[in-house]
Amino acid sequence: MQRPIPLPVPLLLALLLACNSHPPAKHGDSSTPIPAPPSADPRVSALNLALAGDPILDHPAVREAVKAACFSPAGIWAAAGGTDSAAPSSDKLLKTLARPLFRPILMEALDRTVQDRSRALAAAQGPYHYNVAILGSGPVGAVAALNLRRANPALKVALIEENPRPGQTFRTFGRFTWINSPERGPASTNRFPGLSLAARDLLDPGTVRDTPYFLMPYHLADLTELAVLASGADCWLGVQAERLEPSPGQGLAIQVRGGGPQLTADRILVASGLGQVAPPDDPAHPAPAVDTFEHITARATRILERNRLHPGAAASFMAPYAGKTLAIIGAGDSANNLAELAAGYGPPGLYGKASTGGSQPGPRNGPAIGDPLGPASVLWVRQRAADAAAFKAANKLRYHQTVTAAYGAFTLAPERLRALQVLPSGQVDLELEAAGAGPGRHVTVDFVWRATGQEVASSPVIRSLYQDAHGHRGSPAAVRSWLAALDTVRGPITGNAPGPFKDRTVDTAVGRRMPVTSALMETYFGGAVASPLATPQELQDLSITRNAASLETNLPRAASLASHLAALPGYRPAAAPAPGAAPRGTVLSPGAGYGPCAAHVRHPLGRPGILMAGLPSEPSRRRTYTRIALASILGRTLQGQRFSTDFTLTFHAHGGKLTVGADRLEPGQAKGLIHDLGARTEFLLLAADLAGRHPGGMVVRVRGGLDADASSVRVQ
Numbered sequence: 001m002q003r004p005i006p007l008p009v010p011l012l013l014a015l016l017l018a019c020n021s022h023p024p025a026k027h028g029d030s031s032t033p034i035p036a037p038p039s040a041d042p043r044v045s046a047l048n049l050a051l052a053g054d055p056i057l058d059h060p061a062v063r064e065a066v067k068a069a070c071f072s073p074a075g076i077w078a079a080a081g082g083t084d085s086a087a088p089s090s091d092k093l094l095k096t097l098a099r100p101l102f103r104p105i106l107m108e109a110l111d112r113t114v115q116d117r118s119r120a121l122a123a124a125q126g127p128y129h130y131n132v133a134i135l136g137s138g139p140v141g142a143v144a145a146l147n148l149r150r151a152n153p154a155l156k157v158a159l160i161e162e163n164p165r166p167g168q169t170f171r172t173f174g175r176f177t178w179i180n181s182p183e184r185g186p187a188s189t190n191r192f193p194g195l196s197l198a199a200r201d202l203l204d205p206g207t208v209r210d211t212p213y214f215l216m217p218y219h220l221a222d223l224t225e226l227a228v229l230a231s232g233a234d235c236w237l238g239v240q241a242e243r244l245e246p247s248p249g250q251g252l253a254i255q256v257r258g259g260g261p262q263l264t265a266d267r268i269l270v271a272s273g274l275g276q277v278a279p280p281d282d283p284a285h286p287a288p289a290v291d292t293f294e295h296i297t298a299r300a301t302r303i304l305e306r307n308r309l310h311p312g313a314a315a316s317f318m319a320p321y322a323g324k325t326l327a328i329i330g331a332g333d334s335a336n337n338l339a340e341l342a343a344g345y346g347p348p349g350l351y352g353k354a355s356t357g358g359s360q361p362g363p364r365n366g367p368a369i370g371d372p373l374g375p376a377s378v379l380w381v382r383q384r385a386a387d388a389a390a391f392k393a394a395n396k397l398r399y400h401q402t403v404t405a406a407y408g409a410f411t412l413a414p415e416r417l418r419a420l421q422v423l424p425s426g427q428v429d430l431e432l433e434a435a436g437a438g439p440g441r442h443v444t445v446d447f448v449w450r451a452t453g454q455e456v457a458s459s460p461v462i463r464s465l466y467q468d469a470h471g472h473r474g475s476p477a478a479v480r481s482w483l484a485a486l487d488t489v490r491g492p493i494t495g496n497a498p499g500p501f502k503d504r505t506v507d508t509a510v511g512r513r514m515p516v517t518s519a520l521m522e523t524y525f526g527g528a529v530a531s532p533l534a535t536p537q538e539l540q541d542l543s544i545t546r547n548a549a550s551l552e553t554n555l556p557r558a559a560s561l562a563s564h565l566a567a568l569p570g571y572r573p574a575a576a577p578a579p580g581a582a583p584r585g586t587v588l589s590p591g592a593g594y595g596p597c598a599a600h601v602r603h604p605l606g607r608p609g610i611l612m613a614g615l616p617s618e619p620s621r622r623r624t625y626t627r628i629a630l631a632s633i634l635g636r637t638l639q640g641q642r643f644s645t646d647f648t649l650t651f652h653a654h655g656g657k658l659t660v661g662a663d664r665l666e667p668g669q670a671k672g673l674i675h676d677l678g679a680r681t682e683f684l685l686l687a688a689d690l691a692g693r694h695p696g697g698m699v700v701r702v703r704g705g706l707d708a709d710a711s712s713v714r715v716q
Contacts, residue, residue, distance in 0.1 A: 043070075043077070046087035054090040056229045061116065065109035066093070068632040069102045072624070076102060091196060098201050098222075101621060105629050107222050110229060111165060118237040127262035129250055130158040130234070131571045134269045135241050135461055137161035138169060139192065139220060139551055140527030140558045141271035142227035146194040147559040149231050151566035156574030157233040158263065160254065162240035167224030169273065169294065170217040193559035195227050220551070236261065243464040244268060246519045251572070257460075266571050267522040269511075271558070272459035272529055287320035289422050293334045293451040300341070300350055307349045314352035317341070318366055318374060321447060327379040327430060329417050330451035333550065335383070338449045342378050343409065344368050369409035379445060381413045381432065382452070415440065420448060462529060465520070483529060486512040491560035509533040511561040526561050527554045626686070633683045649677075660687070 047070060051057045057066060070077045070093075080088035080096035088096070097106045121128075132148055134141045137159040145157050165171060191198045202219045228235050240257040247253035250264040286299070300317050307314040321342075328338050340346060344366035348354060351366035367374030415432035418440050422428055430443045466479050474482065488509040495504050510533065512525040534553055634649075650661040660677060662670035677683050 042085050043082065043087065046082075046085065050087040050090050050093065054094075055232055056094060056110070056226060057090055059110075059113040059229075061112045062106070062109045065105055065632045066097065068628050069097060069105065072628050095197065095201050098197055100202070100204055101625060102628065103202060103222065105625075105632050107225065108629075109632065110225055114166060114225060114228060114235055115164070115237060118235055121234055121236060122261065127264065128158070128234075129156075129572065129574055130263070130265045131155040131574055132267050132269060132565060133158045133160060133252075133254060133263060133265035134233075134271055135160050135254075135459065136270070136272040136527075137163075137166035137224070137228055137235055137237075138271065138273045138527070139167065139224050139227075140273065140554055141269075142166060142224045142231065143192055143194065143555050143558045144269055144271060144526060144562040145231040145233040146192075146227045147562035148566050149233065150194055151563045155566060155571065157231065158265070159228060159231075159233050159235045160239050160241050160256075160263070161235065161237050164237055165221075165225070166228045166235060166237075167221035170221040170224065191555070192223050192227050193556055195223065195230060197223065197226060199223065236263075240460065242460045244461060244520050244523060252520060252522060267524065267565060267568070268520075269524045269526055269561070269565065270459065270461060270529060271525075271527045272462070273527055287447060289426055289428050289446075290420065290448045290450065293330075293338065293449070296338065296341075296449055300346070304347065304349045307352060314349075316352040316366065316373065317346075317350050318344075321375045322367070322373050323376050324446035325377050325379070325444075326375045326447045326449065327381055327428070327443070327445040328383075328449045328451070329381045331382045332451065334451035335380075338451055339378070339380060339410065341366075342369065342375055342449075344371075344374060378410050379413055379443060380410045381415065381417055381430065383410070383412045383414070413443075417452075459529075462525075465514070465523070469518075483512065483525060484532065486525065486530075487515060488533070489513055489524065489561060489564060491557075491564050493556040493560050508557075510557040510564065524561065524565065526558050533557055629686055633686070649673075 044067075047067065048063075051063060051066065057063070070080075070082070076096055077088070080093045082088045082093075087093075097103065132155060134144055134157065137145075141159055141161075145159055148155055148157050159166070161168075163169075199215050199219055202215070202222060239260050241254050242257050243255045245253045245255060247264045251266040252264065252268050254263040254265065254268070256263065288295075303315060303317045318341075326342060328335055328342065330338075341350070344351070344364045346366060348365040353365060369375055369378050413432060415434070417430060418433045419431040420428055423444070427444050427446055428448045430445065430448070431440045432443060434440045462479060462483070463473065466474050466482055469482070489511040490507055491510040492505050492507055493510065495502050495506065510526075512530045512533075514521050514523040531554070648663045650659075650663070660674045662673055665673065
């Protein structure tokens with residue numbers, strides 16, 4: 001057999017989607033093409049020039065995604081201000097791509113870039129020395145890294161993250177509930193200091209015309225990842241810091257689990273937040289007697305994913321609680337989210353209903369309290385009547401006018417929780433603190449949901465610091481009390497919420513630090529682990545919220561703390577080796593003599609995909625979205641690889657698995673390609689969604705050859 005002549009993939013990629021009941025369309029079919037611009041197109045050169053040097057967009061994978069969008073019928077090029085000869089500015093392009101139709105595809109490319117860069121760091125030889133190492137890459141860590149580098153671009157900064165993605169906690173419960181309330185208007189809604197994009201830029205323009213508007217948690221995860229890339233910091237993913245030790249001549253050494261990279265830093269900023277790793281999926285125990293906000297929302301997101309991928313077997317998250325008594329512990333936004341869930345005001349898919357596709361909250365979607373399919377009663381501990389009135393006045397539970405009536409279904413208990421105990425019967429005994437010194441009262445319920453911010457003592461590093469200081473392990477409450485007693489670092493922040501401090505700069509506490517008597521004195525704490533930093537008066541004047549751990553309270557403080565750290569003396573020359581090359585993908589040489597090869601890939605439930613968070617429900621937008629998304633993902637999967645003839649990919653959804661098949665490829669190459677695609681959560685979720693809507697399965701034809709139409713995308 002004559003060996004095929006290899007040709008570059010970017011010029012030859014073509015995708016053809018069809019139901020299995022119809023054969024794949026042949027060349028010349030009348031399906032609408034999406035032309036890819038030839039290399040001589042002046043728009044390509046103009047776009048490359050516009051992207052050059054941009055800290056967010058100038059990465060190979062991101063460029064592929066941007067081109068897939070700009071030269072599609074979605075009108076993104078013109079919407080961003082591009083012409084036949086001139087590209088839009090990178091800032092306008094980013095804001096246009098951040099809109100709902102394309103943002104998930106952009107974010108998938110950005111996410112892939114962050115992960116590839118992390119793998120490249122791991123492939124290089126250490127040790128690494130940084131000026132500042134930030135433990136945690138959530139919103140606080142990302143904002144701190146961004147503002148450190150803005151204040152002092154010469155600093156070498158690292159983000160150390162135990163999860164596979166920056167901002168993973170917000171991604172974990174990405175579709176669980178809307179966040180923010182009307183009291184937090186456009187001027188104060190989760191703006192990331194130092195980032196050109198604000199939360200409002202991620203929504204359709206029509207949504208933000210009439211305030212208030214509300215976000216999903218995955219919006220904050222997207223802003224976090226954008227801030228990480230914009231900072232230029234090295235982001236180590238899947239690396240868990242366990243303890244800090246003095247390192248003579250190198251500042252502080254970071255000991256990581258499993259003997260990972262050798263990392264030292266002049267100064268450490270602990271910004272690990274209060275998030276928890278999601279529990280394993282356990283169908284035998286779908287509802288523990290005592291549960292936490294993070295675990296509840298992780299399970300809720302799994303339910304949403306299952307119901308989206310398998311609508312015929314839709315289930316309600318509230319099924320285990322039907323006819324049972326429930327107690328919610330907490331008085332902040334997280335407890336309020338849980339109250340909404342219990343009262344039936346979560347997203348429709350959470351209760352086994354078809355999604356309406358709306359981007360903003362609406363009326364009740366699930367069973368009410370007291371309904372046969374809902375909880376028999378809900379006791380809300382630490383919730384005072386005055387707080388309930390404030391919530392109602394702000395229309396905060398939730399944002400539809402009719403929801404305020406749900407407050408009458410809750411039993412409010414203003415007392416604090418003194419202790420709880422799971423009884424032999426499986427029920428939970430709550431001891432509520434009395435107003436005076438007398439004994440508290442006891443209440444027995446079937447289930448408890450906790451959202452007090454005390455569920456997690458904090459990161460392993462903080463627990464080890466406490467143990468080093470006290471000689472023993474402390475309870476979560478003891479650890480947090482110790483953190484709250486550390487010295488404060490003061491700095492300026494500017495009020496951005498309506499009130500007497502609007503646009504006024506004040507000097508306030510922005511972080512905490514280890515005492516000067518400690519060998520680890522260059523260790524600082526920011527964000528939720530350092531809360532409360534604001535005084536009650538500051539919370540009222542600056543944030544208009546009682547939630548001391550909220551992002552609106554902590555992000556401006558993180559930026560100020562970063563500026564403080566950037567101005568400190570004593571930084572050593574950074575010694576971070578050049579990153580090694582990221583692993584290359586499979587090299588493909590299709591030939592005519594090979595049969596099909598298929599493999600089963602389990603749906604990555606519990607690892608919510610970026611694409612699924614923004615899948616349009618309107619048919620024409622969904623069709624456009626699908627074309628761009630598949631072209632972008634497959635084009636980047638095959639980036640730099642070569643092939644000369646057609647081959648096909650097929651995928652079928654059945655049960656909890658997705659079958660991915662490759663035809664006309666040598667078996668080893670086919671398995672390698674399937675493995676590469678199987679590592680892309682977004683591809684699997686998108687493919688499963690498509691296959692689920694086409695029971696006969698889907699066929700994707702990747703076409704090679706020299707004909708002019710070989711570089712087009714067609715969807716039948």
